[in-house]
Amino acid sequence: MLDTGSLSERDICTKFITPALQQAGWDIQTQIREEVSFTAGRVIVKGRLHTRGRQRRADYLLSYRPNQPIAVVEAKDGSHSVGDGMQQALAYSDALDVPFVFSSNGDGFLFHDRTGLGAQTETQLSLDEFPSPEELWERYCRWKGLEGPARPVVEQPYYDDGSGRVPRYFQRVAINRTVEAIAKGQDRLLLVMATGTGKTYTAFQIIWRLWKSGQKRRILFLADRNVLIDQAKNNDFRPFGRAMTKIGNRTVDKSYEVYLSLYQAVTGNEEEKNIYREFSPDFFDLVVIDECHRGSAAEDSAWRAILDYFSSATHIGLTATPKETKEVSNIDYFGDPIYTYSLKQGIQDGFLAPYKVIRVDLDKDLQGWRPSKGQADKHGNVIEDRVYNQKDFDRKLVLDQRTEAVAQRVTEYLESNDPYQKTIIFCEDIDHAERMRQALVNLNPKRVAENRKYVMRITGDEQEGKAELDNFINPEARYPVIATTSKLMTTGVDAQTCKVIVLDRRINSMTEFKQIIGRGTRINDDFNKHWFTILDFKKATELFADPNFDGDPVQIYEPSGEEPIVPTDEQPSEAEEGAELEEVPAEGGDVAEEPGEYGIEGEPDWSTDDSTGPWGGSDGDAGDDDEPRRYVVGDVPVSVLAERVQYLDGDGQLITESLRDYTRKQVRAQYASLDDFLKQWEGADRKQAIIDELAEQGLFWDDLIREVGDTLGEEPDPFDVICHIVYDQPPLSRRQRAENVRKQDYFQQYSEPAREVLDGLLEKYADTGIEPIEDRKVLTMDPLSRLGTPTELIQSFGGKAGYDQAVRELEGALYDQQA
Incomplete structure (x- = not known):
């Protein structure tokens, strides 16, 4: 053998x-x-x-x-x-x-x-x-437990169009678990999958297998946005072909098998307008509810009435952010999630974009502001004498210079990185979004002169801005670059190339926070979108520290014990939706986004006047009680008091300690002493392999090199970064290391052609680091390519073995001083 x-x-x-x-x-x-x-x-x-x-x-x-x-x-x-x-x-x-x-x-x-x-x-x-x-x-x-009639259901193949597209591993797990559970008779299921992980494609494959096997013959797919329905119909659901239709809000054709519909298209405020009742209660075998954390999560909602009407069907809820409060619960209705694929896991797997957080603290936010006695605002209203703080700003009190300070910091960030990276700024309300737009226009005259749509307010009350939403999310369209908004863009916006999310609103809802962060998590290789930045001005990112941010949902619902109340109005109640977006059927069966009782932006309907505040009336006007709805102050200076950058570590947790402390902890966990680190470094065939391994564990080389380099005046080697930050050794720059080698008469042992090659490698190291000189491709680059062909240069060392040995000895000489 x-x-x-x-x-x-x-x-x-x-x-x-x-x-x-x-x-x-x-x-x-x-x-x-x-x-x-x-x-x-x-x-x-x-x-x-x-x-x-x-x-x-x-x-x-x-x-x-x-x-x-x-x-x-x-x-x-x-x-x-x-x-x-x-x-x-x-x-x-x-x-x-x-x-x-x-x-x-x-x-x-x-x-x-x-x-x-x-x-x-x-x-x-x-x-x-x-x-x-x-x-x-x-x-x-x-x-x-898959016996008898359940067996052929789970053996039904996936849809395969021959293009090579297959479900990712986590989608496959979600599909298989769901199909198996339904085959065994489970009739309420919940799938929790992070934004950007393909919930619609997953739903399609589930429906396809159940439909083709004959387990489910008539299917209803419900969503609350026209764009979600149209995207599903035209893309993932296309293989259903003529068996599929989209339900309007007037007539029903019962000859189809797969129906796609908006909640709003099948419900109305009068009984005869509830189109879903034209179907018999047992017409559908399967109902799939997209974004089920929204209207259908509340037991007393009009949207829940649809699910109750088709209660004999199997119901599958899909969401990235299950809603669990004392009043509303997805788990109470659907049961515990049959599968959860979280944002953290998606980032670790490389299917979702990681992020860094820049926390910006403004002086008046932290210190508060109190008016002087009898001080009036810009409209002549005497300001109530008390201390105003972050909770009040842009709600009860507007500091014009605060808006300008936020806009200034956003502009500085974009100009120092990429002024054309798609950016969403979440504001407190429509008025705040408009003021932010104006401030950004004034701070970016060059960009606005290039194209007036560089900055746009995209809110539900204004058609010009809302019409630009498709262009904003289109990777091919450069403009708009910056979108100021309030609620409209929190969900259902597939902004694949959004690289900056600015939080200038207080966020108390974990569901809403997750949805907002989800606007940046998509990866788009074609347009070089692989990570994003969060600029936080309102401490909203403190929610990252909440165990519920990326943990399994926990039911805390307290049922009322009363019979569900079905509202007679078309709009969700405030308790039902948390004042979220609602689409209202328009004339002719199409769905138009219009402000309703709580407005398309999700706030009270004050869209008749752009300057209207959330308490009604203009900002400086008085109400029936002669109290202004919102004070506006223009002469109070506001400045950045502190700023802090936070990163995701190798385990997907936001680092709360300083970058230096975090680096020490991570490196010492692997190399307890300087001797341990030097031994590993000296013995490595490729130094870059150690650098890459530490990067995978969460070390942020660029920021560390920049920090140490600011002290040196030149860029250090990652080797020196570790020795200095972790083991308190004096650092050297790459150029200092290269010059030290030249001073040693190290090259004398080689022929003249070989000495020229080694000198070129040293120069390349001084310019760009250790990685290129460990790859023979460096011989095709300047300045080495001017010395001869790669074959000629290698031959000056007697062949590949001699060249590789010379590079290893050069590395030894580079790091000999420290060793």
Whole structure:
């Protein structure tokens, strides 16, 4: 028998594992997938550039049916024992949701059965004892309780258009769990998936499999935005073809099988206008509710009445932000989430964009402001004598210079980075959004002269601005660049290239906060959108510290015990919607976004006058009690008192300590002493590998290099950053290190052509760092490319081995002073 001890992992797979799987009956074309990378690799920001962390990769993923994996196999080379890959494979099985786990070194298999149906949890198997697809599938179905009529439902294939698009691993888990639960008779289900993770595509695949298997024949897909319905109909749901229709608000054609509808298109304020009642209560087998945290979450809402009417159908709720308050609960209605894929997990996997937070504290926000005795505002109203603070600003009191200070800081940030990166500024209300627009226009005359739409107020009360929403979210359209808004853009806005989110409003709702942050989380490779920045002026990002921000939802609902009340008006009650956006059916069956009782912006309807405040009337006008609705003060200076940058660490948590303290902690956890670090550095074949590994663990090299470089006057090497910040050693710049090598007469041992190459490498190191000189491609770049071809330059060292040895010795000389 062939000795496996000296074989590589790839040899083990080719010579032993794959043949064993095929011998057991696994089809190499349809059931066996090798080297399956199921994550994209966390985005690691490097200044204005980015790189990707390591992808998670399973050596083998085994599926009984396509996109229905049931087993994972981890391979190790011949120097490992048969079970050395088991813990790694078990971690993969957690993510991939598969119960059968194998590890192998080519001598046999260690089999871990998570179903509990085997004689024991872990079993040693010889190469010819690997279980067949049918054996594992039968055990899987017994474990899941999928017997009788449930079996063909879960065996129904996914939709495949031949384009190569397949569900991502987390979408597949959500789809399979949902289909399996419905096949077994569960009729209320909740899926929680972060914004930007493809809820609509996931819903389509669920519906497709249930529809094609005959489990569900008539389906209703409900959403609360026209754009969501149209996007679904024209994109993900297109394969339903002529079986699908969009419901208007006048007539109903019952010959279709898949119906897409706005809540507002099937409800009305009079009984005869409730179009959904033209269907019999048992007409639909399945109702899918998109963004179910909104209107349908409240038991006394008009929208919930639709779900109650079709109560015999299976209901699936989809949301990124389940609503759980004492008054409203998704869990009370749908049950605990059958699957949750969080923002944190999406960032770690590399499917969602990471972010940094710039917390800006204004002096008047922190210190408060009190008027002098008898002081009047710009409109002549005597200001009530008390201390006004952040809670009051832009609600009960407007400081004009505060608005200008925020606009100034936003402008400075954009100009120092990229003045054309899409930016959303969330303001307290429509009036605040308009004042912010004006301030930004005045601070950006050059940009506005290029295009008057550089800054636009996009709110529900104003058609000119609202008409630009599509252009703002269109990656191909440069303008508008900056959108000031209040509520309109908190949800349902697929702003793929939004790179800056500005928070200048107080946010007390975790649901709303998550939705706002979700505007920046999408990644768009084509337009270089891989991360985003949050500029926070109102301490809203303190909600990141709340365990509920990225944890599993917890039900705290307190049912009233009363019969549900069905409102007779078209608009949601304030308790129902938390004053969120509502779309109102317009004449002719189309849905127009118009302010209603609580306005399209979600505030009381004061859209008849742009300057109207949230207490009615103009800002400086008096009401019936002769009290002004809002004071406006123009001569109070406001300035930035403090500013702090916070980053996401390697575990997806926002760093609360200083960057230096965080760096010390992270590095010392791996290298307890300077000697430990130097030993690892000196022994590394590639120094860049250590730098990249620390970056994956959450070190922010660009900011650290900038901080130490400000002291040196030149950029330091990452090596010096660590030695200085973590181990209190005096740092050197890269150029100082390069000059020290030149002073040593180090080059004398080489020929003249080789000395020129080494001098060029030193110059490249001084300019850009260690990474390029560890890659032979550097020989194709200036100044080295002027010395000859790569082959000629390598030959001056006697060949590749001699060149590589010279580079290693050069690195040793570079870091010798510190060592």
